Amino acid sequence: MAEKNSFRVFATCDIGEEAFGVLRKRGYKLEVYPGPEAPPKKLILEKVRSGIDGLITTLRDPIDAEVFEAGKGRLQVVAQIAVGFDNINRTDANRYGVPFTHTADVLTEATAEFAFFMMGALARKLWSSEQQVRQNLWGSWHPFLPFLGDEVTGKTIAIIGTGRIGQAMIRKCTGFDMNVLCFDPAYQDHGFVGRIQELMDFRHDRGLQKERTSIKYAKFEEALAAADFVSVHVPLIRPGEGDYPTLHLFNEKTFRLMKPTAYFVNTSRGPVVDEAALARALREKWITGAALDVYEKEPLPADSLLRDPQLEDRCRLFHHFASGGRITRLSANPDKGMAGRCVQGLVDVLERNYGGDISQMPYVVNKEAFLK
Amino acid sequence: MAEKNSFRVFATCDIGEEAFGVLRKRGYKLEVYPGPEAPPKKLILEKVRSGIDGLITTLRDPIDAEVFEAGKGRLQVVAQIAVGFDNINRTDANRYGVPFTHTADVLTEATAEFAFFMMGALARKLWSSEQQVRQNLWGSWHPFLPFLGDEVTGKTIAIIGTGRIGQAMIRKCTGFDMNVLCFDPAYQDHGFVGRIQELMDFRHDRGLQKERTSIKYAKFEEALAAADFVSVHVPLIRPGEGDYPTLHLFNEKTFRLMKPTAYFVNTSRGPVVDEAALARALREKWITGAALDVYEKEPLPADSLLRDPQLEDRCRLFHHFASGGRITRLSANPDKGMAGRCVQGLVDVLERNYGGDISQMPYVVNKEAFLK
Numbered sequence: 207m208a209e210k211n212s213f214r215v216f217a218t219c220d221i222g223e224e225a226f227g228v229l230r231k232r233g234y235k236l237e238v239y240p241g242p243e244a245p246p247k248k249l250i251l252e253k254v255r256s257g258i259d260g261l262i263t264t265l266r267d268p269i270d271a272e273v274f275e276a277g278k279g280r281l282q283v284v285a286q287i288a289v290g291f292d293n294i295n296r297t298d299a300n301r302y303g304v305p306f307t308h309t310a311d312v313l314t315e316a317t318a319e320f321a322f323f324m325m326g327a328l329a330r331k332l333w334s335s336e337q338q339v340r341q342n343l344w345g346s347w348h349p350f351l352p353f354l355g356d357e358v359t360g361k362t363i364a365i366i367g368t369g370r371i372g373q374a375m376i377r378k379c380t381g382f383d384m385n386v387l388c389f390d391p392a393y394q395d396h397g398f399v400g401r402i403q404e405l406m407d408f409r410h411d412r413g414l415q416k417e418r419t420s421i422k423y424a425k426f427e428e429a430l431a432a433a434d435f436v437s438v439h440v441p442l443i444r445p446g447e448g449d450y451p452t453l454h455l456f457n458e459k460t461f462r463l464m465k466p467t468a469y470f471v472n473t474s475r476g477p478v479v480d481e482a483a484l485a486r487a488l489r490e491k492w493i494t495g496a497a498l499d500v501y502e503k504e505p506l507p508a509d510s511l512l513r514d515p516q517l518e519d520r521c522r523l524f525h526h527f528a529s530g531g532r533i534t535r536l537s538a539n540p541d542k543g544m545a546g547r548c549v550q551g552l553v554d555v556l557e558r559n560y561g562g563d564i565s566q567m568p569y570v571v572n573k574e575a576f577l578k
Numbered sequence: 579m580a581e582k583n584s585f586r587v588f589a590t591c592d593i594g595e596e597a598f599g600v601l602r603k604r605g606y607k608l609e610v611y612p613g614p615e616a617p618p619k620k621l622i623l624e625k626v627r628s629g630i631d632g633l634i635t636t637l638r639d640p641i642d643a644e645v646f647e648a649g650k651g652r653l654q655v656v657a658q659i660a661v662g663f664d665n666i667n668r669t670d671a672n673r674y675g676v677p678f679t680h681t682a683d684v685l686t687e688a689t690a691e692f693a694f695f696m697m698g699a700l701a702r703k704l705w706s707s708e709q710q711v712r713q714n715l716w717g718s719w720h721p722f723l724p725f726l727g728d729e730v731t732g733k734t735i736a737i738i739g740t741g742r743i744g745q746a747m748i749r750k751c752t753g754f755d756m757n758v759l760c761f762d763p764a765y766q767d768h769g770f771v772g773r774i775q776e777l778m779d780f781r782h783d784r785g786l787q788k789e790r791t792s793i794k795y796a797k798f799e800e801a802l803a804a805a806d807f808v809s810v811h812v813p814l815i816r817p818g819e820g821d822y823p824t825l826h827l828f829n830e831k832t833f834r835l836m837k838p839t840a841y842f843v844n845t846s847r848g849p850v851v852d853e854a855a856l857a858r859a860l861r862e863k864w865i866t867g868a869a870l871d872v873y874e875k876e877p878l879p880a881d882s883l884l885r886d887p888q889l890e891d892r893c894r895l896f897h898h899f900a901s902g903g904r905i906t907r908l909s910a911n912p913d914k915g916m917a918g919r920c921v922q923g924l925v926d927v928l929e930r931n932y933g934g935d936i937s938q939m940p941y942v943v944n945k946e947a948f949l950k
Contacts, residue, residue, distance in 0.1 A: 219720055219721060220720075220721065220722070221721045222721060222722060242717065242718075242720050242723045242724075243717065243718055244718055264719055264720070264721070265719050266718050266719055287721055288719075315729065315731040315732070316729055316731070318731075319698065319702070319729065319730055319731050319754065320702055322698070323695060323698030323699055323702055323704060323730075324704070326691065326694070326695030326698065326699075327695055327698075327699050327704050330691070330692055330695055330899075330902070330903070331899075331902075332695060332696070332699050332704070332705075332894075332896065333704075333705075333708060335896040335897050335899045335902075336705060336894060336895055336896060338897040338899075339877075339878055339895040339896065339897050340885070340895065342877075342880050344876075344877040344878065344897040345614065345615065345877065346614070346615055346616055346638050346877075347636055347637050347638055347660075347898065348591055348592075348614050348636070349591060349592065349593045349594060349636070349659055349907050349908065349916070349917065350592070350594060350904075350907055350908060351614045352614075353902075354902050354903060354904045354907055354908070355899075355902055355903055355904070356903060356904055356905075357687065357688055357691065357903040357904070357905050357906060358691055358695075359687045359688070359690075359691050359750075360687070377753060377755075377781075377786055377787070378731075378753045378754055379753065380752075380753050381749060381750045381751065381752050381753020381754065382691065382750055382753060383749075401784045401785065401786060402786070404784065405780065405781065405784065405786060408777065408780050409749075409777065412773045412776065412777065413773065414749055414773060414774070414777060415749070504716075505711075505714075505716040505717065505718075506711055506716065508714050513712070522704075522708060523708055523711040523712065524704065524707040524708060524711065525707050525710040525711050525716040526719065527702075527703070527707045527710075527727075530702070530703075530707075530725075530726050530727055531702065531726060531727055531728060531729040532722075532726045532727070532728050532729070533728075533729050534729060535721050535722055535726055536721065536722060536726070544721070545721065
C-alpha cells in the first residue's frame with residue numbers, strides 16, 4: 207500500500223463503502239454528497255474552489271470550463287463512475303489539462319446478461335404471468351388461455367453491434383442453441399465468429415444440442431428479415447460524428463423489415479431507436495414485442511407512447527438498469543466494479559502511477575491531452 | 579396418410595386448430611368443449627356415454643371408474659395434454675383396459691428456459707425495475723439507489739434433480755460461465771457431467787470465458803451451502819411412493835443451509851417446497867430471494883404468505899406457466915408440441931399403430947395393462 211497521504215476528494219454521490227474504504231485506508235480526506243439526487247452545480251463549484259484534488263462524478267453532473275476554472279492549480283482529476291461521459295466537456299478538460307477517467311469494460315457481462323433476461327422476460331411473458339398471480343386472475347389450466355409466450359431456445363437472433371457487449375451476448379446465446387446473425391457496420395471480428403462456430407459444432411457433436419446451429423456476419427437488412435430476436439449493442443453515433451451514424455438506426459423503415467413474429471431488445475443507447483416508430487410498430491403489429499432499458503429521454507416521460515396500456519403485455523420497460531448488479535456497480539476490484547475502477551482511476555492520477563505518465567493510465571479518457 | 583375413418587372424439591378443452599386439423603384431415607368427428615374452464619363431470623359422462631372412441635383431457639378433468647364405466651365397450655383411449663396425470667385413476671383405467679397417454683419430453687426445453695429466465699428476472703430485479711418506470715418512480719441515476727440486483731454470470735448454481743429438465747437447465751447455464759453442483763438422489767448421469775466439463779474447458783481454452791468453471795455431483799447439503807442459485811427439477815414423490823421422497827424437500831432445515839445471498843427457483847412441483855418455511859426464509863432473510871412457478875395449492879390462494887407485500891421485491895410468482903410457449907403447447911409436430919403429441923397418442927391407439935400393440939406405443943402411460 208502507498209504511504210499515507212492527505213488528498214482531498216469530493217464525490218457527487220455515494221459509490222459505496224467498499225470503494226470509499228480504499229481511499230480512506232490510503233489516508234484520503236473524503237466528502238460525499240448525501241442525496242440520491244445530483245448536487246446543485248453551485249455546490250460542486252464551491253467544493254472544487256475550496257481546494258479538492260479529485261472529484262468523483264456521475265452522468266448527471268455538468269463538468270465544464272466553469273468547474274475546471276474553479277479548480278485551477280489544484281484539481282488534478284475527475285473520476286467519473288460511468289462508461290459514458292457526455293456530461294464532461296472534453297475540450298475544456300484538455301484546455302485546463304485535467305485528465306478524466308471512466309469505467310468501461312466492467313459493465314460488459316452485466317449488461318449482456320440483462321439484455322438476455324429482458325429478451326426472455328419479454329418472449330415468455332413473465333410480466334403478464336406475474337400479473338395473473340398478483341391480481342388473482344389465474345384460473346384453471348388451459349392449453350393456450352389466457353395467453354402463451356414464445357420459446358427462445360433454438361431460435362435465430364440478430365446481434366446488431368459486435369463489440370464487447372454484443373460478443374458477450376453471443377457467448378450467452380450459445381447456451382440456448384441459437385443461430386446468430388451478426389451485423390456491425392464498423393467492426394467485424396471474424397476470429398470470434400469462427401470460435402463461436404467451433405463451440406456450436408462441439409456442442410452438437412457431443413450431443414449437448416439437438417440441431418446444428420450457425421453464426422455468421424450478414425447484411426443489416428438480411429439480419430433483420432431473418433431474426434426471431436434482434437438485440438442492439440451499438441454505440442450512439444450522431445450524423446457527422448462518424449462514418450456509420452446510429453441515431454434512429456431503428457425507425458419505421460427498419461422495423462418494417464423485421465418479421466411480424468419477432469422481438470426487439472435495446473440495452474444500447476435510447477436515441478438509436480425512433481420511439482414513435484417503435485410504438486407504431488407495436489400497435490400495428492409489424493413486430494410482436496419489444497424490451498427497452500434505454501430511451502430517447504431518460505427518465506422515460508410520463509406521456510411516452512411506449513406506456514400505452516394496449517402495449518403493456520408486449521412492451522417491457524426498465525429504468526436504465528442493465529449495469530445494475532451489485533458487483534458491477536460496487537466492487538472495489540477495478541477489474542469487476544465500476545466503483546473500484548472509478549477510485550483506481552483517481553488514485554492512478556493523484557499518486558502518479560505509471561511513472562506519472564497520464565497518457566499511459568488505462569482508465570483516463572482524454573489521453574490525447576497528455577501525450578508527450 | 580391413413581384412410582378416412584369416422585372415429586368420434588370429445589376434447590374437454592381446445593388444444594388449438596393446428597393439432598385438431600390433424601384429426602379432422604383424417605376424418606375424425608370432433609367435438610370440443612368451448613369454455614376456458616373445465617366441463618362439469620356430468621357433461622364428460624354424457625359425452626362418453628353417447629359413444630365416443632377417444633377422449634382428450636387435461637389435468638383438471640377427473641377420469642375414474644365412473645367415466646370408464648360410461649364408455650365401456652366403446653371408449654378406447656384417453657389422451658391427456660399434460661405430463662402429469664394425477665387426475666386419471668390408473669387402477670381404474672387398467673381394470674377397464676383403457677390406455678391413457680400423456681405428453682412428456684416436449685416440455686423439456688421450454689421449462690428449463692423458463693426456469694433460467696425466472697432466475698434472471700429475480701436476481702436482476704426486472705419486476706422492481708419495471709415498477710420504477712410504470713409508476714413514474716424513476717429518478718436520476720445513482721450508483722446503488724433505489725436498489726441493485728445480483729449478477730448471474732460466473733456464479734455457482736445447484737441443480738437439484740438431473741433428469742431431462744435439470745440437464746437442459748445445465749446446458750443453458752454453460753452460456754453464462756456458471757459453476758454447477760448437481761444433486762440427484764436417484765439418478766446420476768456422470769457421462770453427461772463429463773461432457774459438460776469438456777464443454778466448459780473448451781470455452782475457456784478458446785477464450786470464450788475468462789475463468790475456468792466446473793461441474794460435479796455433490797451431496798445435497800454441500801450443494802445448498804455453496805450455491806448462489808438453487809434450481810429444483812425433481813419429480814414429486816410422497817413418502818411411501820418411492821425410495822427418495824421429495825415432498826417438502828425444501829423446508830426450514832434445508833432453507834437454512836443456503837447462503838443468505840442465495841436465490842431459490844422452483845419449476846418442478848409445488849409440494850416439493852414447504853411454502854410456510856419459504857415465506858419465513860424470505861421474511862427473516864435466510865436467503866435473498868425466490869421465484870416460483872408451482873405451488874402447494876394452485877391457483878395460488880389469495881391469502882398465501884408468499885404474497886406478503888414486504889416480499890414483493892424478492893419473490894417472483896408465476897402462474898404454472900413454464901411450459902407456456904406457443905410451439906411447446908400447440909405444435910402439431912409430436913416431437914415439438916404437447917398438442918401434437920396428444921393427438922398422436924390418440925391416433926396410435928385408435929388406428930392400431932405399432933401392430934396394435936399398445937404396450938409398444940411411446941406415449942401410453944399405463945403400458946403394464948397391455949403387456950402380453
